[in-house]
Amino acid sequence: MKPITRLHSRTAVLPDENIDTDRIIPARFLTTTTRNGLGKLCFHDWRYLPDGADNPAFPLNRTEAHGCSILVAGRNFGCGSSREHAPWALLDFGLRAVLCSEIADIFRSNALKNGLLALVIDAPAHRWLLDHPGIELAIDVAGEFVELPDGGRIGFALEPFARHCLLHGVDQLGFLLGQSQAIAHYEQTHPEAA
Template sequence: MIPKFEKLTSRAVPLPIENIDTDQIIPARFLKATERKGFGDNLFRDWRYDEEGRPVADFPLNNNCRFGGEILVAGRNFGCGSSREHAAWALFDYGFRVVVSSFFADIFRGNALNNGLLPLTVSDGFLAAMLTEIAANNNAKFEVDLEAQTITILSTRQSESFEIDAYKKKCLLGGLDDVDYLVTLAPEIKDFENGKLKLEN
């Protein structure tokens, strides 16, 4: 019951800053909803808008040429800090389907995978190549093929394969949900509990 991840060709939005923490992705004051919707409006709120709520001209999300890009290309250690899943929700709600970085923080990576947002780890070299391509051509397109586990810069056909664990790949491709799966394991979990109790007593 998560959105299925389809093969994707898209422009990309560059954000070549390192250590982007989840407080920047979505500040704490916007975590007060009791429903999971509308978080995209406040994505990167304090970098994207000034104190008066006006768009900051040189922030990449405010650049017309970037609108519609489904791939965010960010510096290393993306998503560090708070475990707020709202960060993944905000990115997805805004329209991103892939975040490319050379290194992801653990909890963010897990949260993204659980929401149909692909955290795609590339080499530092490939990350640099993507950023160069975007700088040279606003309209540069990239292809992400999860089935084949490859990402390609279409204009140059430069391609790199990426890793993802088999279970999470299956979930993303099939739109499968961990909760539904875990509920089917109830009898096995019950047996496990009984065995564990015996060990402790």
């Protein structure tokens, strides 16, 4: 994972609450065995009409949403399944951050491990961002704030280790492999784990 310190973009908004992982990537596409190229399937059944044309009612199909890499989504984004295909699809679609007042646990964990900034902000700031699509934001990972065009700031709290990994591009599997002595000791001292 490449280090991520700062992200600038206009916002695109999906105000619906409880956008679940089946909406982010429908299950029938999960027969893939790679993590690449899922962007074309992202929000598939919402984004396209039955004839395959773009659905004009899907907010991210609007011209002003093109090129936006920050998504402001309704509360409880990413609820449902544990499929990591959801953040893979969002990243391949071009998104780099999701701002929300509440994000489902497994989705958030998966997103951060892939460098998708799944950030929880307070409800009033979230409401304001939902009401102001297209606003230019800067996300500062080290400082844990989102900067508004007028210099105002919206804070967010990242789990310290996730923040460290984002800032330094830390490989979490590498970190865990580094614990192998402690793991071996645990296995030796816990007969049920032997």
